[in-house]
Amino acid sequence: MSSSAHTRKTNKKNFPLECLLMPRVPRSNYLQFQEEKQKLQLKKLLLHRMFLVARVTANKEKKDIAEYYEQLFQSILKHHPGEAVTGLLLIYPNSIVHILESSNGTLYQILLDYLSHEKDEREFFIQGMKIIVTSHNIPTRLFMQWHVSVIKAPVMYLDDVTQSLSLQEVMTEFLIQTHKLALHLFKTVKVGTKGPGDNLHQVAPELLLPEQIIKYICNSAELMDPETFINMYNKPIHVTLDSEVVWPTPSSF
Template identity: 45%
Template structure:
């Protein structure tokens, strides 16, 4: 019986470990995953948000050939939840475009954009392709986010997103996107609209401009003693 139990446990070999290491080194680029939320402008025309994302990704693909982006945009009545998996260069273009939208003020299509989390060097994609879908969920009578910390709200949000990604991986999705309404099939896996609105107001989450500023800052800032003149000298030799 002990032999049967031992044989049933999968064991890795040195060869498989070396092959996996080689596959990681042969990657053309590292894969990252970006989560961000945003409120929609007061008056949004039908299809305007979908057209915006299509134009954005068509422009990015011209500069990053061979680096496909995958993910999903969940469009609610007043907000959106965006999950994007791509290379660092693609994500940088996305963040730059979002930062430019912020400068448009009230005229911008997306308002109060907040970066929820950035996952670096993920081993595999959670989404097999890129698509957009509209979500129609009823407003809950009780907003549970009022009694939760921002960390708890983010944890709950990411948990639902990962479960939704696992569910979508089992579906056969065509080029036109999802053929079924997620709010009718798996309403328990959808992030409530109140949660997204709470994250858009969270001061702990950075805006695209703040995120890019932090990204551009050096890891080792210069000290005050390095910029004064004349250079400081020891009092005693």
Template identity: 35%
Template sequence: MATVSAMEEREDSILEAHRTSLLEVIEDKNRSLNKKSLVHRLVYIAKFREDNVDRLEIGNHYEHLFKNLQNVYQNESVSGLLLMYLKYMVHVVETSSDMITEVVRDIVASQRDGGFLQSMKILVISHDISFHILYQQWSFKTLDIQAARLEAYETSDSVVRLVVDMLGQLIKLGNYILKQPKLNLKNAMDSLHDKVPDLLPQQGMIQFLLEENDNCMVLPEEFLNLYDKPFDVTLDSGLVWPLPTRLFPYN
């Protein structure tokens, strides 16, 4: 009997021993890198409400937004690139999850209050890109590219294929900019259309995606609902009466 009791105590001690979780491993890695939180990447496309919108003012708006957010979420960095065409924009933001949520809130507020954006769709949110950050800082670039017959854009590819292709373009564009010397960065940004036109998303494709209703893209309101609405799930165990008292053998 003593042997059996000793074996049971040993099994209990093994089950109660602390097991390192994946979250703890990631947090330890972040602490070693002196990072406060994980870095995520948000990519979205949007259409301006007016044709003759002041794009410089829009760029300044985001600069002020990120500065204010960094005052709230201290030690959180922001990097990325905002490409502004005559009617459309493509925005890549690399920062923490909290700041990404605030950026989407700003977009929803802009649409609700008649701001500079008419429509917007999120293409992707990539999580934990700490070792694959594309941009060293946040910047914006205006592109005065005339796109003829946007309404005539036709393709046989699926919406998912188009989204993947556009994301591939932006990743290649980020890698191209990353390889440019810092002293030549401004000239490289000013000559994107001349040097790497194939890495700039087509305006016709942007319009096509904004008009399509596909589940692979998310509206800003849908994204916020995931965080603002309470997560209430009824488990099967909650429908059993009387309630079970021992759900696990080691309780």
């Protein structure tokens, strides 16, 4: 009797310890889920996509514009490690369309560099930049690398057409055409190649925007310029509660 009673007492004492030693089901929070998702997509940080337009000095050499951005990308990655820049730069005779994919910090540094040149250099070859749209936390890239293409299409005078359309209609057309072009290049350009080259006006002329539309967007006062965007980015967010604007000040009894 004493032996069996002793065994039961021992089992009762060991039962909680055995429960502690039992393997538990691993649990993860939402942050860990997002981090694992980023690793599976081979992304270090959240990706963002930005569409830009700007005016450039007439007949500016493709080499000069491409070298400026390539050196800028290398400098940013050296001092601010993050996601590599991919995208597409379309160089028209007097304007550019630029699609950029990278981390939020890298895009921020690109805009800051433009502002520094715009303020310090009166004759900087990129002027009047406007931000069309910024897409946050994109699921995947449309471009596997950064491409530059010169558009050699003939100049089209569409003053009457652009003046008859609203800004919303022009912006809609801009976004539709650029997304179609991006998807076309995503399907046709292989990783590691030089990109679409300078014959897009022959390969996919229906996907290219006339330069007159780009000029129309650059001259639009409704669209945000980099300086305004940076000021909003750096501005702290203050949430004002209803109780803070009620007069007299509510008091507890």
